[in-house]
Amino acid sequence: MTSPFLNPPVPSISMAPLLLFSLLLLFFSNPTTSSESHISAIISSNGIDFVKDLLVNEAVKTMTPLELPDIQKTTKIPLVGYVTMVASDLILYELNVTSSSANLGDTGVEIVASGITADMSMDWSYSYTVGWIKISDKGNASVRVEGMTVGLTMSMKSNNGSLELTVSDVSCYIDECIISLNGGASWLYQGFVNAFKNHIRSAVEKAIIQRVTDGSSKLNALLQKVPKSISLDHISSLNLTLVSDPIYSDTSIEFDINGLFNSSSTKKEANNMWRNYNLKKGLHLSSDCNSKMVVVSIDEVVFNSALQVYFQAGYMNLLVKRLPVQSILNTASWQYIVPQLYVMYPNDPMALNISISSPPAVTVTEEKLIGTLYADVIVDVMDGNNTVPVACIQVEVAASGNLTMSGDSITGAVGLDNFALTLNWSNVGNLYMPLAEGIFRVLLNDVLMPLTNILLEVGIPLPAVHGFSLEDPYIYTSNSALFFCSDIAFSNNTSILFHTLRNVL
Structure with a gap:
């Protein structure tokens, strides 16, 4: 057999977004699942903020233009009588978010975007009848929405080894809706504004909630396509099956992964003996990792399972x-x-x-x-x-x-x-x-x-995530485990990532 020392297999992994961040490949194989975790990936509050900013910014860009249904209302105006008013071609074309936050709870994450302003355009018309004479007029208007707050509460769990996202609540509240009419009879402006202000506010709130709900469903569908296994070469693959629901704390989310190497030919773990080991929890984190966005701990059993796969393959x-x-x-x-x-x-x-x-x-x-x-x-x-x-x-x-880090x-x-x-x-x-x-x-x-x-x-190059780069990565060893931690930054190649997110959201 050819020696791996002379011709070593070179892993080639391209993953895009682990929460997102592993997040966009095709399925590979479905490995045998163990009940233990041998790799733990922890996303800190700093990492959650990074993901939150990414999602909020891209969601804002994909939410416009947003078309709202026409609104028709008949109201009685003194000295005029019953007037039929129509607001049509309502289009929300710009959103600006002042601030956003992500709050971790025992079972999920709450993302709140507040201080949102929005600009809209629309056409308006009215008609009423005096005797046998029908009177009508029309024009256009600009609408300014101020003080909008959008909230999203979601949780993640393991579903057959994959990450499943569930939205428990989506809310939208608007403080003020300012309508400025152009054209038509000025004496009717205030009546139109009074008649339509609440209807427009309600229509915007409903449309925003529906768009966020739809985007969350699409993101969940995308998560289901994250591979449970990645092939490193023709000999081995890495089992990425989630073995439990994510673990939430006030400052982080932990994802526990099987992490053992499998034989690509048999689709089985190297040996059942590895099931007797489990990643030791509560290990001390280095001070250099405390503030990092992502921390990954890898049990020594992962390395041993890889060695056994290559040994059994005769390499x-x-x-x-x-x-x-x-x-x-x-x-x-x-x-x-x-x-x-x-x-x-x-x-x-x-x-x-x-x-x-x-x-x-x-x-x-x-x-x-x-x-x-x-x-x-x-x-x-x-x-x-x-x-x-x-x-x-x-x-x-x-x-x-x-082991040390050299670049990525x-x-x-x-x-x-x-x-x-x-x-x-x-x-x-x-x-x-x-x-x-x-x-x-x-x-x-x-x-x-x-x-x-x-x-x-x-x-050994770390997995490449389209659109992201590692920033100040650090690696060290502890009792029975290797730890890797890093901040995440946008790389020069973000077009694929943003295109995918915008299609999803």
């Missing part, structure tokens, strides 16, 4: 034919380690066929990440055109390192802590292990560790 083999010190891969360099080898194959080139014998394990501590790896190294002699396996050595390797990518460095050798079998007699350790130290320090660090230096 942990490595054939070493070249080393910085190439003379090591020659039987002449092994004549004191295993004398019979040099007697049987004098001055022949060699190769080391490395295969991981069990899934590597990662442990996360407050100081660093610690990895343990067991590998079988088969020593091959290249005897002419023949490859002859002559011995198998089991290697136990312990390494550790740290996770990078890091790893170093060798220690290793141990055990002879599994040999066709060329016993090996002198103290001397063999020198060769394996070169192999680990000069090949495997540098190769791993090259990959880590390149970095």
Whole structure:
């Protein structure tokens, strides 16, 4: 098999809006759901305000122009009699929001936009009859709506592993409606204003409530299309199934996600043993994360499930034919380690066929990440055109390192802590292990560790969200979990995001 160390799969993830923010892809697969959470995503009050501002601003832009139904009213005016009045072509063409707020409760979020002003245009007409004579007139008018307040209360819950949005209340209240008529008989203006002011106010309130309700329904439909799984490559996918309803507090919303890697071929988690683990709650947040918009905690089990998927897929083999010190891969360099080898194959080139014998394990501590790896190294002699396996050595390797952020990518460095050798079998007699350790130290320090660090230096790009960029991201480790936190900002490429939101809202 091709080695992942030589040809590592490169994840390619494009997600758009996690609340929104994961929020706009096609379905992938429906993974097996575990009852435990291994990834938790917390959106702080600062993050909620960011989402609120985005939704409010885009909703305002999509709400205009807003057409209202015609209004007809017959009223009695002294000295005139019964007059039929019609307000038609009512169009609300501009909205301005002075302020907005998002308040978190035990079960949901309340978004309130206040101090809203709106401008409208309309046509008006009237007619009445004096004897056999019918008198009519018409004109146009401008309407100024002031002191409008719009409130939306919604909650989110898990529905079959997806996020479902439910609106419990939508309200709209208008303080003042000022009508300025143009044309027609001025003596009739005040009668028209008195007759239609409350009707126009009521029509605007009803239309706003309906538009907000419709937009919320469309946003909920969009949330249902957020994938429950994302394919990282042809080998693995990441289970994004929600395992519980969001958890609300006064300052944040927490989303608990399965987070385990699945095999893309079987659509199953690597092994049921991972179900025995659960993300430890109540871990101390770094002071650098307290004010960030988004905090994501990833249990060490997530890394181990990924390693197991690639192990089971057979992507942990490595054939070493070249080393910085190439003379090591020659039987002449092994004549004191295993004398019979040099007697049987004098001055022949060699190769080391490395295969991981069990899934590597990662442990996360407050100081660093610690990895343990067991590998079988088969020593091959290249005897002419023949490859002859002559011995198998089991290697136990312990390494550790740290992760850092470089731009929008996770990078890091790893170093060798220690290793141990055990002879599994040999066709060329016993090996002198103290001397063999020198060769394996070169192999680990000069090949495997540098190769791993090259990959880590390149970095793992974080999921790209159309229209957003990370701002001052920070990463650190705690007891059994890795934490990532960041603020969110608009990127230069916001057109796709805004186009999608406007279509939805």
